[in-house]
Amino acid sequence: YPRLxxxxxxxxxxxxxxxxxxxxxxxxxxxxxxxxLEISHGQPSEITQILHxxxxxxxxxxxxHFQCPPSYTFCRTxxxxxxxxxSVLLKHAPTLEHFFxxxxxxxxxxxxxxxxFSPRLRSLEVIEEDLGMGVHFAEAELDAADxxxxxxxCEKLEVxxxxxxxxxxxxxxxxxxxxxxxxxxxxxxxPHPQGxxxxxxxxxxxxxxxxxxxxxxxxxxxxxxxxxxxxxxxSERPDYDSHExxxxxxxxxxxxxxxxxxxxxxxxxxxxxxxxxxxxxxxxEELNVGQMGHRIGLAEVQWMVAQxxxxxxxxxxxxxxxxxxxxxxxxxxxxxxxxxxxxxxDRQGTGADEEDxxxxxxxxxxxxxxxxxxxx
Numbered sequence: 599y600p601r602l603x604x605x606x607x608x609x610x611x612x613x614x615x616x617x618x619x620x621x622x623x624x625x626x627x628x629x630x631x632x633x634x635l636e637i638s639h640g641q642p643s644e645i646t647q648i649l650h651x652x653x654x655x656x657x658x659x660x661x662x663h664f665q666c667p668p669s670y671t672f673c674r675t676x677x678x679x680x681x682x683x684x685s686v687l688l689k690h691a692p693t694l695e696h697f698f699x700x701x702x703x704x705x706x707x708x709x710x711x712x713x714x715f716s717p718r719l720r721s722l723e724v725i726e727e728d729l730g731m732g733v734h735f736a737e738a739e740l741d742a743a744d745x746x747x748x749x750x751x752c753e754k755l756e757v758x759x760x761x762x763x764x765x766x767x768x769x770x771x772x773x774x775x776x777x778x779x780x781x782x783x784x785x786x787x788x789p790h791p792q793g794x795x796x797x798x799x800x801x802x803x804x805x806x807x808x809x810x811x812x813x814x815x816x817x818x819x820x821x822x823x824x825x826x827x828x829x830x831x832x833s834e835r836p837d838y839d840s841h842e843x844x845x846x847x848x849x850x851x852x853x854x855x856x857x858x859x860x861x862x863x864x865x866x867x868x869x870x871x872x873x874x875x876x877x878x879x880x881x882x883e884e885l886n887v888g889q890m891g892h893r894i895g896l897a898e899v900q901w902m903v904a905q906x907x908x909x910x911x912x913x914x915x916x917x918x919x920x921x922x923x924x925x926x927x928x929x930x931x932x933x934x935x936x937x938x939x940x941x942x943x944d945r946q947g948t949g950a951d952e953e954d955x956x957x958x959x960x961x962x963x964x965x966x967x968x969x970x971x972x973x974x
Contacts, residue, residue, distance in 0.1 A: 636660040642703070649686040656690045657718075662700035691715035701726040704738035709760065713750040713819075721757035725833055739763040742863075746815045755823045759830035759886075762816060765863050766809040768802035769795040770891050772862045775845040775855055787855060788845075795850035813865055814872030821875040829879070830886040831865060832914050848891045852955075859889060866893040873898055882906045888914030888972075896957040903965055911969040915958050 632653055637645050637660070645661060687697075687708050694716045704724060712719065724738035742764040776784040796802050820829070846854045846862055854860075867873050867887065876882075885902070887894065894915060902909060954962065961970055 632656065634658040634660075636662075638662045645702075646686050649690070652690070654689055655693050657693055658696040658698075659687075659690060659694065660696075660698040660700075661702050661704075662698070685711055687712055688715060691719075692717070694719055696721045697723070699724040699738050702738060706739060706741040706744045709738060709740045710744040710747060713752055714748045715751065717751045717754070719752035719755055721759075722752075722755065723757060723759040723830075725759045725761060725830055737761065742812055742816060745819060746812065750819050750822065753823060754825055756825050756881075757828040757830075758820065758823065758826060759828065761833070761861060762831060762865055763861065763863050765813060765816075765865055766805055767863055767866065767891065768805040768809065769849045769866070769893070770862050771845075771847045771849070773845050773847075775843045778841050778843070784843075787853060790853040791847065791849060795848075810871045814875060816865065817872040817875035821878050824878045825881055826879050827881055827908075828884045828886075829882060830884070831867075832861065832886050832888040832890040832892075833859060834886065834888045834913055846891050848893060851893055851895070854891075856889065860891070861889060862891045864890045864892070866891075867898065868893040868895070869897055869901060873901065877905045879906060881908055883908050883910045884913075885909070885911070886913040890914060894957065896960055899957040899961050903961065903968070909968055911971075912961070913971055915961070915970050916955065916972050 633656060635648075635652055635656055635658070637648055639662075640648070649659075685708065687704075688711050691712055692715070694712065695718050697712060697716075697719065698721075700723075702724075709722075709724070712722065726737060739761045740763070742762055745762060778784065796806050820826070842858060843855050844858065844860070846856045846860055848854070865871070867890075871893070892914075899912075899915070902912070953959070958970060961968055
């Protein structure tokens with residue numbers, strides 16, 4: 599098929615020889631017209647093989663919902679990742695403009711290679727927001743240590759949707775809170791610890807200084823992407839059918855009850871950690887920090903409003919997930935109660951009536967045109 603431009607492969611069970619022949623045949627065209635490749639529901643090894651066999655010159659790659667081994671039960675369990683054994687994506691980097699990976703585990707170093715060797719890249723989207731209930735897949739994440747290995751060359755990037763993990767956060771503690779099938783009612787949310795987030799002169803202070811230096815370098819990478827319109831570092835997606843809840847304490851900020859997909863080793867996005875490195879993002883319209891243990895406060899919000907003139911939306915300013923399901927009295931809002939509330943029914947508990955924190959109240963008062971929804 600010498601003039602083939604778009605190839606879509608949907609592998610519900612496993613890739614067969616006919617599909618592989620399609621790919622090899624498309625590679626024989628003298629004009630190199632194949633520019634879009636979409637792959638779904640395959641094993642990581644199969645997708646790696648397809649990317650290896652696909653002709654050079656692709657401008658768009660979409661990979662979604664690949665099959666996981668039968669023993670795969672939890673989204674953070676390590677297993678074979680696309681790009682882990684070889685740089686199968688690197689061959690497509692010079693021409694690639696759009697890369698989408700939905701509910702797929704892409705190796706962190708492979709993501710870094712795309713950012714470092716794809717000068718034409720306009721969108722990188724590897725966060726899944728539309729999974730159905732009871733469905734758990736691995737997600738791609740860029741490790742903080744990988745993110746600073748080499749400069750990013752994708753200066754035309756307009757959409758960056760990728761979680762950045764592995765950031766040392768001595769100001770954060772993460773612990774098990776409750777399994778809803780264990781007992782009812784659940785335990786009460788403990789009071790937020792008093793005192794400074796980091797005690798001066800403590801070992802944590804040294805870790806924090808090193809962490810801030812790392813975060814500043816990462817934010818400097820992002821800050822050079824001056825065409826960015828969308829910066830998504832977090833997620834709006836709820837933990838469907840989650841029975842386990844965790845206590846996320848961002849010292850000096852608040853205590854939150856969250857699900858397993860919440861981020862705690864993430865960028866804190868404070869001015870102290872390098873938020874000012876993003877001052878060049880004058881085209882930025884959307885920021886998503888949902889389900890992140892960030893440290894965005896009043897000073898940060900005022901800085902964003904001043905520096906990003908086209909800003910329209912910030913998702914996740916209230917760093918919380920299940921706090922409105924668990925209140926200080928230990929009352930619990932069942933999912934059906936939440937549905938009733940959404941339909942105008944009675945509210946259960948007090949969490950839904952909490953006042954906006956200072957930075958959220960400020961932006962809603964002074965910039966009501968900027969939408970600040972909570973994660974779903």
